[in-house]
Amino acid sequence: MSTEAALAGFQQAYYKHDALELASCLKPTPVDRLYDFWRSTNEARVEHTVKHAITYGLSGIERSEAQGWIDVFVGFWRASDKIIKADQAQNQGRLSERHAVEVYETWKDLVQTFQKYIGNGTLPHWIIFTLYFVANDLRRFAIKADAQLAKAKPVTFSAGLSDDIVATTPKNQKLEEAARVFSRIFALCMSDRNPNLSESRKWAVYCIANLQFKTYFKLKTITLCKNLIKSIEAQADMPPWNLYPKAHRVTYMYYCGVIAFLQEDYNKAETALFNSWAYCYKGSTKNRELILTYLIPCRLITKSEIPSAQILQEFPHLQNLFGDLVSSIKRGDLAGFDKAFAEGEPEFVRRRVFLTLERSRDIALRNLLRKVFLAAGYEDLKEGQTEKDRMRRTRIPLAHFATALRMGSGGGQTVDDEEVECLLANMIYKGLMKGYISREHAMVVLNKKGAFPGTGV
Amino acid sequence: MALPTTTVAWSNPLQPPAYNPVAARTTLARPPPAQPAAVPSEKPKKVEWTPEVRDYVGRAFEPENTIAGISKEDTTNKLRDVLSYFAERSQLEGIDWSTYPLPQELLRDERAAAWAQAQNNSLLSSPHGPANSTFDTPQSKKRKSQDKTDLSESADASVPPWRRTNLESRITYANGHSEKRHKKNALSGDATSKFDQADLEKRKQRFQLSKNGNSSTPPWNSPKPDSDADMDNTPCVGTNMSLEKSYFRLTAPPKPETVRPQHVLEKTLAMLRKKWKADKNYGYMCNQFKSLRQDLTVQHIKNDFTVKVYESHARIALEQGDMGEYNQCQTQLKALYSQNLAGNPDEFTAYRVLYFVYTCNKTDMNDLLAELTPADKIKPEIKHALDVRSSLAVGNYHKFFRLYTIAPRMGSYLMDMFIERERLHALANISRAYMTVGLRFLTDELQFGDDDECREFLESHGASQAIDKKLDEHGKPQFRVKVKEAASVFESLRQAAFALVDIKGQK
Numbered sequence: 030m031s032t033e034a035a036l037a038g039f040q041q042a043y044y045k046h047d048a049l050e051l052a053s054c055l056k057p058t059p060v061d062r063l064y065d066f067w068r069s070t071n072e073a074r075v076e077h078t079v080k081h082a083i084t085y086g087l088s089g090i091e092r093s094e095a096q097g098w099i100d101v102f103v104g105f106w107r108a109s110d111k112i113i114k115a116d117q118a119q120n121q122g123r124l125s126e127r128h129a130v131e132v133y134e135t136w137k138d139l140v141q142t143f144q145k146y147i148g149n150g151t152l153p154h155w156i157i158f159t160l161y162f163v164a165n166d167l168r169r170f171a172i173k174a175d176a177q178l179a180k181a182k183p184v185t186f187s188a189g190l191s192d193d194i195v196a197t198t199p200k201n202q203k204l205e206e207a208a209r210v211f212s213r214i215f216a217l218c219m220s221d222r223n224p225n226l227s228e229s230r231k232w233a234v235y236c237i238a239n240l241q242f243k244t245y246f247k248l249k250t251i252t253l254c255k256n257l258i259k260s261i262e263a264q265a266d267m268p269p270w271n272l273y274p275k276a277h278r279v280t281y282m283y284y285c286g287v288i289a290f291l292q293e294d295y296n297k298a299e300t301a302l303f304n305s306w307a308y309c310y311k312g313s314t315k316n317r318e319l320i321l322t323y324l325i326p327c328r329l330i331t332k333s334e335i336p337s338a339q340i341l342q343e344f345p346h347l348q349n350l351f352g353d354l355v356s357s358i359k360r361g362d363l364a365g366f367d368k369a370f371a372e373g374e375p376e377f378v379r380r381r382v383f384l385t386l387e388r389s390r391d392i393a394l395r396n397l398l399r400k401v402f403l404a405a406g407y408e409d410l411k412e413g414q415t416e417k418d419r420m421r422r423t424r425i426p427l428a429h430f431a432t433a434l435r436m437g438s439g440g441g442q443t444v445d446d447e448e449v450e451c452l453l454a455n456m457i458y459k460g461l462m463k464g465y466i467s468r469e470h471a472m473v474v475l476n477k478k479g480a481f482p483g484t485g486v
Numbered sequence: 487m488a489l490p491t492t493t494v495a496w497s498n499p500l501q502p503p504a505y506n507p508v509a510a511r512t513t514l515a516r517p518p519p520a521q522p523a524a525v526p527s528e529k530p531k532k533v534e535w536t537p538e539v540r541d542y543v544g545r546a547f548e549p550e551n552t553i554a555g556i557s558k559e560d561t562t563n564k565l566r567d568v569l570s571y572f573a574e575r576s577q578l579e580g581i582d583w584s585t586y587p588l589p590q591e592l593l594r595d596e597r598a599a600a601w602a603q604a605q606n607n608s609l610l611s612s613p614h615g616p617a618n619s620t621f622d623t624p625q626s627k628k629r630k631s632q633d634k635t636d637l638s639e640s641a642d643a644s645v646p647p648w649r650r651t652n653l654e655s656r657i658t659y660a661n662g663h664s665e666k667r668h669k670k671n672a673l674s675g676d677a678t679s680k681f682d683q684a685d686l687e688k689r690k691q692r693f694q695l696s697k698n699g700n701s702s703t704p705p706w707n708s709p710k711p712d713s714d715a716d717m718d719n720t721p722c723v724g725t726n727m728s729l730e731k732s733y734f735r736l737t738a739p740p741k742p743e744t745v746r747p748q749h750v751l752e753k754t755l756a757m758l759r760k761k762w763k764a765d766k767n768y769g770y771m772c773n774q775f776k777s778l779r780q781d782l783t784v785q786h787i788k789n790d791f792t793v794k795v796y797e798s799h800a801r802i803a804l805e806q807g808d809m810g811e812y813n814q815c816q817t818q819l820k821a822l823y824s825q826n827l828a829g830n831p832d833e834f835t836a837y838r839v840l841y842f843v844y845t846c847n848k849t850d851m852n853d854l855l856a857e858l859t860p861a862d863k864i865k866p867e868i869k870h871a872l873d874v875r876s877s878l879a880v881g882n883y884h885k886f887f888r889l890y891t892i893a894p895r896m897g898s899y900l901m902d903m904f905i906e907r908e909r910l911h912a913l914a915n916i917s918r919a920y921m922t923v924g925l926r927f928l929t930d931e932l933q934f935g936d937d938d939e940c941r942e943f944l945e946s947h948g949a950s951q952a953i954d955k956k957l958d959e960h961g962k963p964q965f966r967v968k969v970k971e972a973a974s975v976f977e978s979l980r981q982a983a984f985a986l987v988d989i990k991g992q993k
Contacts, residue, residue: 073579251849291849378856384848387879447931451884454919458881465970466919468927 032082035066040086048155052162055105060116063109075106097146104139111135126177133174133203140167140210148217157233164211168244171207201248208244226268235277242284254288279309283320290323295330318344325351326382329389335359350376358389361396363437395461399481401433423475542583556590564589722784729754733776740784748787754778755795768806775799793822793829804899832865833895839871840900867894883912887933907983914980917973925965948975
């Protein structure tokens, strides 16, 4: 196949102004699709053949733009060359970190070529969305390169002048480098001063930001996300939020929510996550599940609210993850809660919800104590009182709560009396229970009204 | 120990070179004695050479392109290999010869890579490095070179003799040109070094070009420089014998005569431990440990002894509450343990848990929890630390203060870092839940030594008004604390304490 034929798809996409289709021409996967273009030329001739194909293929475009596309496709050819060689090496079982790094480096050159020509206005503004897809592939290649590098050299020596033996060189060196490339692309979008909004690169702000979020999460440098959000919020002349594609908005809100969640700003997290949930495409189960993974623990904290059985049923994975926990909370079953919590721990930790969910044990405890309160029944009616004035008993011996706790903890752990007091004090301190403890009388005196706020008693 | 001076070196200009098989020098400091521009006589006759190839061959033998340690013969052989490789594939025209690395450059990189490899391998088995003991004496100049080719080529007049004998040339830097350059300028005050700098720059660019523009480099070509190779990566070998040494931050590659080898450092550690027990002078101790760590680092000593040093320093820093140094050691230990070196990983994992409790760093705590295996979690030290964590997470101060009393090893030193904060937290809690409590109750719950200590704590935290003194029937004073009255005081103190988590030493 000739180079011209191999680039026919690009021409079509270009004339249609279809950024997505154009991006699919530059897709590095599956490797098979790269062969036609790769075979059509060779290292020595690639600049020549691509130049020929572009200048004759795209008639009537500016010389400078043509040069931009030539550089892009020469870069793409070089990257393809490395990808194919890495693929062949893998098939022969001799894939080394060198291959992965070469793929990453050549692909980075490609991204930077795009960036350069978009930045100086040579390539049309809508190419920024193509760049998003190309940059996303850079993220994948960087992760692969880092994995290969980590396999090759698990720990590095430090540079000669540092004081300590193990170098602080990052484990994810390539991905960090890629993150810097992305933030330059982000700046490229943000800094577009074009007064004609319909041609502004600002339309790519959120999708590039999402790419950066994803990268920072992988790098575990979540604090960097905050700067990104701040800089977007500080930008005055952004296009209207609701004109952005839903896909960009939902993902962006999701990340904002998770970031707030991790900073323990649960109210903000809940708003963002709920927004994301409301606009999320109903068919994308995976994404809706991800949103709920954080929204459920969030609601447990903000509203002491457990998810309905119906919603858990809809997502079997979440049912597995939260089902036992939620039903234990509902029953006030501390032993059940501890068991479910310990079983889910690896997954909770992985999802970074472990430390938040731990706090929902309070709700299980609250529910247990509430049962003690209800079981205490009513005060005897005094003279002149009717059934309507009947009051619940609000002075409850500490021993009753202690018994409940010992039963509730499954008998395995011993709970001494001071610990019972401590747990009750916590409930009061956190506002889940109203009243006070009297040590002299070994009693808990609960409020006559609203002893357990929000639970109807 | 005397550093062989240039005069000494000059006096023996014809001795065999004693340098390593690595090309220590990347360029020459001075234009070497004139050398006839060699016409390559070895090239095969049959092929038609293009002007570009001829030019390349010419450049390969130009004196300013000569690299110390790579003989003309080697260069010639390498050149022949390169040319025949491309000739066989009829790719001679496809190569940009003006940017293709010269044969001696290829050789140098190959050797450097091989040397680095050998260094790393030998380091694993012998931390002293291969050339440790023979190194500092003047006789070492007579030490036989390990490189036969270099021996046979000792007449290679292009290498000035002071370069060969200078100690500097033994400390090899895989890629640290700039530092070395710096050093060399300082040593020789060489007027031509600027010229070298420019040369170096040019060479660098050639590499750059060939990397980007030429993908069909032969398979024996040097691996692409990666980040590690960019760094100064070859260990120094110490010769200093004194036990004590003050710490100074390095600004230039260390001189071997200022660095102590491991067997000396081992004695140093033993001495420091004894001294610490005797007079607990932390300022001195910290300084000594930092220089000890530095000496280990520059010699790339990474073994059980290294772990011991870091553990010792971490414990002493912990005892002193120096969280900055402690944290540096902890970071290093984490990486060292991952190499399966001997040590006490459980103990220090537990400290890490407690440290993150102290810093309230949820993200790091989560990452740490993700690392722990089920087997780790039942180790006594780690289990204790995890219990501390969870007791605080659910506000179970009762359990927390019980755990404080039974902290294994040096856990209580770490817990001391946040015990006051947690006492305030518990007090804020108690003051909402009770009206009044006995002082003894607080003493017991918050694990004060005795009632007086507890009272002092309350008084120093602005709650003296709330303490009520009564005499019981035997005339003994009984203290009660009207906690409710001090609730807002405790609450604001608690908030202030948690807002002020000092995380110095954290990167």
